[in-house]
Amino acid sequence: MNVFFRSLLSVGFLKILDYLVPFFIMPFAIKKFGIELYGNFSFLLALAVFFSFCLDLSLNTAGVQYLSKLNDVVEKKSFVKSLVLSKLSILLVALSLVFFAYDSFFSSEKLVSIVSFVLISVGLSLTNLWYYISLGSFKSIISISLFFKFSSLIVLYSLVDKFDDFLYLQAGTFFFIGLVSFFHIIKKNIDGNFDTYFLVSYVRETRHMYTYSIVSGTIQPFINYTLYSSGDGVALGVYSVTNRFLIAAVNLSSAINNSLNPLVSKYFYNTESDAFKVRFFKILSSLFIYSFIVSVLVFVASAYSVSRLANQPLTPYVLFFIGVVSIATLPSIVNQFLTQTLHLFGKSKRIRNYVLFSSMFSLSVVYLKIGMDLFTIVMLGVSLTPILILCLLLWELKCINWRW
Structure with a gap:
């Protein structure tokens, strides 16, 4: 049960952090750019969250359970490596389809929104919170999130004057949290083997x-x-x-x-x-x-x-x-x-x-x-x-x- 309470405190802290940071961002953004542009950002963020949710493969639930029934260390590492890399491949294919869906992709008005959407979606997908939940160890992801989120707040209040820069800053924060988390997970599971068997078996279940x-x-x-x-x-x-x-x-x-x-x-x-x-x-x-x-x-x-x-x-x-x-x-x-x-x-x-x-x-x-x-x-x-x-x-x- 000590593992449960430690996990609960860590996941709870990450959830609270997700609610706390926007409270610092929202007043600044509304005052600086107006409520309409902030609403555009909120809609873009909601769209990216839903998009990454659709590509999550229910890993927060089923991925944790699947990992729990594997006893061999190499098997566990192989499962994590296979699912994380497969998820990345699916993400890249899905984002390619998103690009093709926009006839006027090279329009300067839409370019900022599309790039921001891509960066946020990639960041959320690469974070792979399910991996930390399954281990019951959150020190790495908490450190990564704290560093990038509070660094972005400092940059926001001191350097950002344009809405496009605001979008890129928020999107970049999500992206770099996910990117660092992704490489951390790959490094921890480098001894595992990429095997499509795990993906097929997992999807079937x-x-x-x-x-x-x-x-x-x-x-x-x-x-x-x-x-x-x-x-x-x-x-x-x-x-x-x-x-x-x-x-x-x-x-x-x-x-x-x-x-x-x-x-x-x-x-x-x-x-x-x-x-x-x-x-x-x-x-x-x-x-x-x-x-x-x-x-x-x-x-x-x-x-x-x-x-x-x-x-x-x-x-x-x-x-x-x-x-x-x-x-x-x-x-x-x-x-x-x-x-x-x-x-x-x-x-x-x-x-x-x-x-x-x-x-x-x-x-x-x-x-x-x-x-x-x-x-x-x-x-x-x-x-x-x-x-x-x-x-x-x-x-x-x-x-x-x-x-x-």
Whole structure:
């Protein structure tokens, strides 16, 4: 458990760093370049994050688990080397397609944005955080991130006057963090052999997990866009505030699930089935309690922000609206852990079907919103979906054969 807490603190620190640095960047950028140009940067960053997420091959979950079941040191190094180099190859092919997609690539107006998008995407993909999670050792990646991120802040406040320079600086920060991390990983695993067997075997095992990860990451932005275009100003304001706290809570809590993943994987591959079952349900119970507390905190923080910062009266309708959105925090956190564990039992195909069913349900509610107000749409399309997935995952857990 000491390894778990050390991993939790390290992953948590990296998550907090990802939230902390933008707080220093945003005021400067908005004041210097205006909110519209900063919005362009935010959109570009979101696009690059989603692009790199699509090329991640679910390594943060499945890659960690696959590495845990390998016992031979050379095999482990070969797996890491093969996956990291394969991921780089896929990235280069994908970026080549992006270049061809732009007819006016050599337009000076678009060149800066495209180059920045490429640098950010490459940096995020080359970082390979999954490798550090699987080892439970984060000293290198923390040192790399701290050096480049705080160096970029110094350069930003002292030298940057043009928006193009701002874009290049932010993109370069992501790129160099990823590049240094990439060479560090290759150096640590230089004794391994590149073998396409590992890539083929890994893809065969994780194709269903990859499918439901992409579906989950793609559906929610469409739902949010529809909600934001509905026109109910007060409800949208309340939803926006609460949803921001919900997303922050789930993202920060992913540090716990990322840290639990290698621990649970080792239990699964190295302990008796009865012992694993006892440990698993202890962890699950604790996670339920933690998620409930976080849901309450999301509700309190959202209500405070709506009341004090947005000067919106906390009517029963507003409080109930906040509560409906906040309650989605609990299943969203627990679902991450359950999908990781069920993948160990080879249930990725079933999970994919559950996620597809729930996502289609959400989309149908949101897009066929005839006669429904925004509150009903949010309740059915946003909050009920993770609860539905949680119920289906718990049912799947009940049906598992705990003997192996």
